[in-house]
Amino acid sequence: MLAFGQIFSRALRALALLGTVALPALAPGAAQAQQAPANTLDAIRARGALVCGVNTGLAGFAQPDSQGVWRGFDIDYCRSVAAAIFGDASKVRYVPTTAQSRFTALQSGEVDVLFRNTTWTLSRDTSLGLDFPAVNFYDGQGFMVKKSAGVNSALELNGATICVQPGTTTEQNLTDWARANNIRFTPVVIERLEEVVAAYVAGRCDAYTTDASGLAATRSAQPTPADHVILPEVISKEPLGPAVRQGDARFADIVRWSHFAMLVAEELNITAANAAQALASDQRPEALRLLGKTGDLGKMLGLDNAWALNIIKAVGNYGEVFARHLTPIGLQRARSPNAMYTQGGLQYAPPFR
Amino acid sequence: MSTTAIANPIPTPARPAPITLVGPIGWMRANLFAGWVSSLVSLLLLFLIVKWALGFIEWGVINAVWSVPNNQTQACRDLRGTGACWAVITEKHRFILFGTYPYEEQWRAFAAILIFIALFIVSALRRFWRKELLLVWVAALGSIGVLMWGGVLGLAYVPQERWGGLVITLILATFGLAFAFPLAILVALGRRSRLPAIKALCVIYVELIRGVPLISLLFMASVMFPLFLPEGMNIDKLLRAQIAIILFAGAYLAEVVRGGLQALSRGQYEAADALGLSYWKKTGFIVLPQALRLVIPPLVNTFIGFFKDTSLVLIIGIFDLLTAGKTAIIEPAWQGFGIEVYLTVGFIYFCFCFAMSRYSQNLEAELNRHRVR
Known part of the structure; x- marks a missing residue:
């Protein structure tokens, strides 16, 4: 009971505190007493x-x-x-x-x-x-391609299919960069890291883009890292x-x-x-x-x-x-x-x- | 009697039915090979099942790698998908089960899991259904708290943010349902109350909570709620998630219980009133026992759903069983072995959910025995 008592006493304290925040006129002293050190x-x-x-x-x-x-x-x-x-x-x-x-x-x-x-x-x-x-x-966003594709620069990715994870700025950076460089691409948007990498490895997309640190980690986890190349372009500042x-x-x-x-x-x-x-x-x-x-x-x-x-x-x-x-x-x-x-x-x- | 017995010829024992009509062969003839279409489909499905089963055994047992030295996963990678890399489980099982709980102290988390399971078993047996069971629960949950937190009896203190794995899943599910269920009964009764204020309050609660996804409640608990507290004042992240889960489960269970209350015939209420029972006596002795019995299947359905929904806490950075499994395969050496980890985690979830499901079937049959005539 001790542990749960702790939880509940904390919960009650929290409720009491909520009250003091909501009703400072009723309990001005209590609200001040609970001020955490700003330092x-x-x-x-x-x-x-x-x-x-x-x-x-x-x-x-x-x-x-x-x-x-x-x-x-x-x-x-x-x-x-x-x-x-x-x-x-x-x-x-x-x-x-x-x-x-x-x-x-x-x-x-x-x-x-x-x-x-x-x-x-x-x-x-x-x-x-x-x-x-x-x-x-x-850090900065980069691209990884298969060595067999023979791509040496991200600017050669025109018309490529690119695997990308949604949600963060990665997708936005990719679109901005493509528009600025007049590159057309087909995005393959997959939420989970494991799946997006699998899609890239299986050849569903020609390139995979994420932050350079993530690319390096993914590359080093492949059975033969030398089969994959991280292109020199970095398209965002992170x-x-x-x-x-x-x-x-x-x-x-x-x-x-x-x-x-x-x-x-x-x-x-x-x-x-x-x-x-x-x-x-x-x-x-x-x-x-x-x-x-x-x-x-x-x-x-x-x-x-x-x-x-x-x-x-x-x-x-x-x-x-x-x-x-x-x-x-x-x-x-x-x-x-x-x-x-x-x-x-x-x-x-x-x-x- | 004896004279007639002598007069009659000795009865010949009944001949057994032809072997093609009874037993497994008869069953197969009737169900699998009733006509040529049915035979064809059966053979085809049999072929596929055997093929997949053999494939799974080949992948999961014969070609599998069970352990590798020092995180050198090259042996696994050389399989190129033809065999399972159970080495990831061998290496990471303690992390998946206990998260970042201090390694030397993980026996405490293990003991907590055992107490949970024992508690479930004891509560499941009908012969233990008496008032003392409540004390058993209090003692068990208390000792789990002591084990997990420590700081007394010579156990080192372990702060909550280091808890993880299966224990978190069990804590969230058990505490969640243990508190949500009584709450749900009160809300369900309140929703059928004749007092307008209570009724309105219960309706608002249920509709508000049911109207938003659990994820948004968890976000509220983890992202919005702390901003309303004064600076320096923090409520434990796990406790916030736990309260969100209790409130959410409470609303859903309340509707299930209300279904049971409404299914009960009006005569039962009126008969209780006629006996002069007070509201609580009527509810406790007449209404609830019948209503809850009616809603066992949907109740267990909700329980099972919530047991799995606890994995949503991953979005606020709590390492439950599923999150711990996902985190285990982030290390570059172990990246790419998700299938093995997900199968294992799925198996653990299945064990708990299947046990709940089977138990509810038995319970339902037993409690409704009076209806079977």
């Missing part, structure tokens, strides 16, 4: 865990393994923020969110931060009341990154600089393996500041000075996280926007000083 960092510290909204399952980014443990690129980012705040990357609670429920979960405070391959767009940044502190993965609630700049800073710390660590060649050694012997000024030996960068963020060291020890630098989760699903980092700016990519961190 996300304090709320996280009080709770003892970061609540991270993640995808319900996306290869490479967020998926539970056979033992039910969450793994992936986004998951490591959740862990990095927890490491920065608590010095312990395991203090994270993962809340799976669907495409529809993710923003409500964030707005209502059910999660502190979304690491859920969410594209940064103007409308989301403004009208949804969100902030996008960083871009941790540059900068994926974390989202936080607008109005808490301090917490947004922590999320933003956790990402930058991983980038700077890669620049300085500090990895999870050599972090302890770097702490002892590295004399480069920026490394000293990053690892918290000099300066008060951590204090300025409201964190411990070892925050970045904790991140690096827990998940490694950006390159390591990428190699651990995204390289296995067939994503290339070299010559992609996700390479470091020194290699011609877009991943660039402001200086740590």
Whole structure:
């Protein structure tokens, strides 16, 4: 009875609260007493865990393994923020969110931060009341064709049948791109990933389009990946990154600089393996500041000075996280926007000083 | 007596009917091979059934791969569809059954499933139908809560968002129906009430809920409802979905129960009134026992429907049995083995639904025995 009693006492509390919201004149004190702290960092510290909204399952980014443990690129980012705040990357609670429920979960405070391959767009940044502190993965919509088709460019797809999933912006991007390039195509719209891939493999369509990350994962899951080619054209910009609630700049800073710390660590060649050694012997000024030996960068963020060291020890630098989760699903980092700016990519961190 | 017996010749035992008219052969002659058209159709269907059965055995047993080392699914992929890759079940069965529940603690979720099944069996047996059964339910559901949440008796605390798999399906279905059924009876009675306010309230409730799809209710519960709460105040996602399911099931069951109430002849109500019974006594002793007995088939129909409808919670990110199965095949190594996973998940659903269906048939026969003369 204990458990159910809990449920019911929570339900009753909720009803009581609803009442206080609806009738503030009758119970002004109660409504004020229940105000949550506006400061996300304090709320996280009080709770003892970061609540991270993640995808319900996306290869490479967020998926539970056979033992039910969450793994992936986004998951490591959740862990990095927890490491920065608590010095312990395991203090994270993962809340799976669907495409529809993710923003409500964030707005209502059910999660502190979304690491859920969410594209940064103007409308989301403004009208949804969100902030996008960083871009941790540059994605974009592409095409995959069978090698035997002999197609080398998406512009050769005129008259082709193209498999696409409905609902998201994928279908819209495809139509926009085709109109802009005067290409005529027949869409085959199939809802489920498994089925749309099967249709493409069975030859019901000449090409399959989705985000490049999804294409790579699908290609690597084929019996012979070399039979399939991902065409060079990318027809949309999908900068994926974390989202936080607008109005808490301090917490947004922590999320933003956790990402930058991983980038700077890669620049300085500090990895999870050599972090302890770097702490002892590295004399480069920026490394000293990053690892918290000099300066008060951590204090300025409201964190411990070892925050970045904790991140690096827990998940490694950006390159390591990428190699651990995204390289296995067939994503290339070299010559992609996700390479470091020194290699011609877009991943660039402001200086740590 | 004895003299007549001697006078009569010893009766010869009746000869058995010709073997072509009775037994399996006779049945087949009568039903499968009655004429040349019927024989032709029977042979054709027999051929197809055998062919498909052999094909399934070849795919599912003979050519199947039962396990692979270290997620190396090349052995499965080399089959190219000629055999089942049951290795995906071998590898992922614990995830499908228990979701993201902590691996070392999954025995607790397993124990909860066993308690659920035991609870169903005990409740199904008529000899246990007495007031104590209510206590058994309270104890069972309480111990399931303790097992799943933990935090007491040395069990580690497991937050709700880590629950998943079959347990979620059973929790949603069991709690959903256990609360929806009493609600439905009250609403059905209310809809036939002579008090206009109560009647209007019940009609509005039923029509509103029946007028929208379950998905939109779940969306309301998961997407809209939290926005009305003050910031920082959250009601458990599972509880919100559970309440939506209870309300939805309640409206449908209420209409089923109302059907039973209306099928009862007016004389029964009047006879109870004539005996001077109060409203609740009339309802409890005369009306409901007869009305509910009449509506067993549609009730169970609704139960079975709702057991499967719980899988709709996937759209709000809760890992029920079906969602866990779908999530299991997202990992690139295991992509493409959906058939095996869906067959397994389907089999689990079938076991529960078929058991419900068979049980209701028996119950119906037993409770309506007085009608069979």
